[in-house]
Amino acid sequence: MQYCFTNRFGGISQAPYENFNLGLHVNDNPSHVEHNRRLLKAQCNVPHIMFMNQVHSADVTVISGIMPVPTCDAMITNQKGIALAVMVADCIPILLYDSVNEAIGVVHAGRTGSALHVGTRCIQKMHQVYGTEAKxxxxxxxxxxxxxxxxVGKDVTVGLEDCLHVRENRYFLDLPSFNKADFLALGVKETNIVHxxxxxxxxxxxxxxxxxxxxGRFVGVIWL
Ligand SMILES: [Zn+2]
Known part of the structure; x- marks a missing residue:
């Protein structure tokens, strides 16, 4: 298993997407994005990278071969040669690895997805499909x-009270802490979480x- 997180450097996109934008949905020049994606594939040295049409859901897609871009916010696979990518620009890119069953997953966890527990839903799907145990x-x-x-506005904090911080009557969410607590509650070991x-x-x-x-969007990528 290998993984990486990109940053905004190393690509050819122009302002305001400068310059390693990997999102095709943000109105950047598509040929620049495709070029950046080819650069990413070469850097990872993988034959294929699966992206998602991310919609802030808690839907998990099982990737069993090359397929059209799925609409979902998490993917899992046990296929070698198919890297999984999650695009973000503030949301949390989460990468998962089960070394016992040689399976991987990616999760796009923003405010909506976190409230829907998309991260733990992804692990539950890995359990169903590959026998993955959270531990x-x-x-x-x-x-x-x-x-x-x-x-954020107070109205969108429902379900996220555990990571809500109020400072001078302003509302702030700590989504990484929320997701981490969710994973720990499911049985993931604290020492196995790199944050x-x-x-x-x-x-x-x-x-x-x-x-x-x-x-633009940067990515987390993981592959077997
Ligand atoms: Zn900050």
């Missing part, structure tokens, strides 16, 4: 917007929707 999962939570910057401390909104090396609105 055997190793997972990586990549750079995402932190509780420092993720201010980036980078806030995408604070750190200009990463695309941030909250900071820039019109911007």
């Amino acid at each position: 055997d999962i190793k997972l990586w939570m990549g750079p995402s917007i932190g509780g420092c910057c993720y201010e 980036s401390t980078i806030c995408t909104c604070c750190n200009p090396d990463y695309f941030s929707y909250r900071r820039d609105t019109i911007t």
Whole structure:
């Protein structure tokens, strides 16, 4: 198993997508994005990378071969040569690995997906399909917007009270902590969770929707 998280450097996209934008849905020049995706494939040295049409759901797609881009927010596979990618610009890119059954997964966890427990739903699907046990999962939570910057309206905090911080009558969500607590509750070992401390909104090396609105997407990628 290998994995990586990209940042905004190393591609050919022009402002405001400069420059390693991997999202085809953000109105960047498609030929630039396709070029960037070929660069990513070469860097990972994999024959194929599966992307998702991400819609803030808790739907998990099982990838058993090359197929059209699925509409979902998590994918799992045990196929060698098919890398799984999750695109983000503030949401949490989560990569999962079950070394016992040689299976992997990716999760797109924003506010809506987190409230729907998309991360633990993905592990439950890995259990159904591959026999994965939560205690055997190793997972990586990549750079995402932190509780420092993720201010929201009180109306969208329902179900996320456990990671809500109120400062001077303003509401902030700490989604990485919420997801981590969810994983621990399912039985993932704390020592098997690697959690980036980078806030995408604070750190200009990463695309941030909250900071820039019109911007690119970086990715987390994992492959067997
Ligand atoms: Zn921040």
